[in-house]
Ligand SMILES: *[C@@H]1O[C@H](CO)[C@@H](O)[C@H](O)[C@H]1NC(C)=O
Ligand SMILES: *[C@@H]1O[C@H](CO)[C@@H](O)[C@H](O)[C@H]1NC(C)=O
Ligand SMILES: *[C@@H]1O[C@H](CO)[C@@H](O)[C@H](O)[C@H]1NC(C)=O
Ligand SMILES: *[C@@H]1O[C@H](CO)[C@@H](O)[C@H](O)[C@H]1NC(C)=O
Ligand SMILES: *[C@@H]1O[C@H](CO)[C@@H](O)[C@H](O)[C@H]1NC(C)=O
Ligand SMILES: *[C@@H]1O[C@H](CO)[C@@H](O)[C@H](O)[C@H]1NC(C)=O
């Protein structure tokens with residue numbers, strides 16, 4: 549339908565020669581999601597929804613718009629946000645302030661972007677609503693935002709992406725001299741890192757971060773020492789990794805300790821993420837702490853998030869890749885992804901496979917929980933991450 553195909557010979561042997569390939573997987577992923585009506589602020593039944601995965605897709609469409617100048621992508625973002633923001637700036641749909649859910653913040657960066665692009669006050673009003681939510685967000689005694697009011701005293705890695713990318717974008721745009729905000733954002737990353745990083749005495753140590761922690765140690769899954777959850781879940785760490793590079797890119801010079809702190813964390817994690825990849829396939833297990841265990845599998849959203857984060861980290865000089873091994877590892881993973889998780893349809897769209905639907909700490913947080921979750925086709929959390937990974941891969 550709308551695909552063009554690159555000559556097979558020009559791809560330097562990165563790809564298998566057996567199938568024709570689109571000129572841009574980023575364009576293909578974006579156009580396929582759009583053709584299916586994904587990420588447009590609506591549920592399948594037409595009800596408005598304030599959804600972090602729509603925000604993630606919009607972030608990718610925005611980068612694609614900036615790269616191509618194709619206004620189709622911008623218009624899709626705006627139409628999607630107009631489905632959840634009334635003309636007076638009130639956010640509607642299923643958004644409930646009283647839930648104090650950090651995940652809501654996932655659409656916040658798009659509000660700010662649309663305000664900057666269009667000057668329309670409603671987008672600023674909507675962004676202000678989320679910013680006020682952060683001011684009232686409950687915190688642990690150390691200052692970490694709770695993931696949600698019902699998740700008492702819990703910090704989850706996913707919440708760092710949802711909360712801090714928006715918090716940074718907002719502070720950058722409207723409140724750049726607010727040293728308290730910069731210190732707070734820095735602290736959110738640092739507390740999460742210190743409270744969830746696996747250490748050398750942990751069984752199956754990967755040097756990566758557990759999904760979350762409960763500062764009050766009351767959750768059934770909380771460890772006796774730091775209250776962390778039992779497993780390293782690939783997508784939680786993927787959100788955290790994306791937050792590191794996206795916040796680093798936005799942070800202005802006067803953001804205090806934010807940049808050095810995030811650079812330190814990123815330089816600890818990047819080689820460990822590389823090490824944790826399965827040596828044969830080059831991609832990562834859903835439960836990274838239990839490689840090869842029956843029912844564990846290679847999960848696609850976490851992989852796409854790591855590829856995006858590490859390629860971006862190298863491209864922007866946040867992580868040195870003197871021997872080229874990080875880029876080589878991400879290319880290998882990307883190649884696996886397109887061979888195994890991208891399925892061409894006869895109508896010109898692509899399908900995206902192997903993204904786990906959810907991963908939560910609302911029950912046991914153990915291996916059996918993670919491997920029991922459904923894996924729907926075209927889950928937007930994974931498709932959007934693949935769009936982001938493709939944008940980085942295609943910059944190489
Ligand atoms: C394209 O084909 C796929 C697979 O048959 C189908 O699921 C999808 O709905 C089609 N998409 C559009 C936009 O027609
Ligand atoms: C659409 O689905 C959501 C979630 O299941 C539900 O809350 C909402 O009421 C439904 N809307 C309509 C118009 O049926
Ligand atoms: C913009 O993107 C859409 C969707 O891929 C495509 O149909 C259209 O031809 C593109 N427009 C231009 C000017 O390239
Ligand atoms: C904003 O507009 C919506 C939809 O028209 C309306 O329900 C709501 O009361 C308005 N809010 C304010 C604060 O005016
Ligand atoms: C600065 O940020 C802090 C922390 O988020 C917040 O409490 C305060 O209201 C902000 N100050 C202004 C002037 O916005
Ligand atoms: C390292 O992790 C183990 C297992 O969670 C824990 O028992 C130990 O206290 C931790 N050590 C430090 C220094 O955090």
Ligand SMILES: *[C@@H]1O[C@H](CO)[C@@H](O)[C@H](O)[C@H]1NC(C)=O
Pocket residue numbers: 751752837838839840841
């Ligand atoms: C360590 O990994 C092995 C192999 O996947 C697994 O059987 C075991 O349960 C893991 N142990 C912990 C504590 O995660």
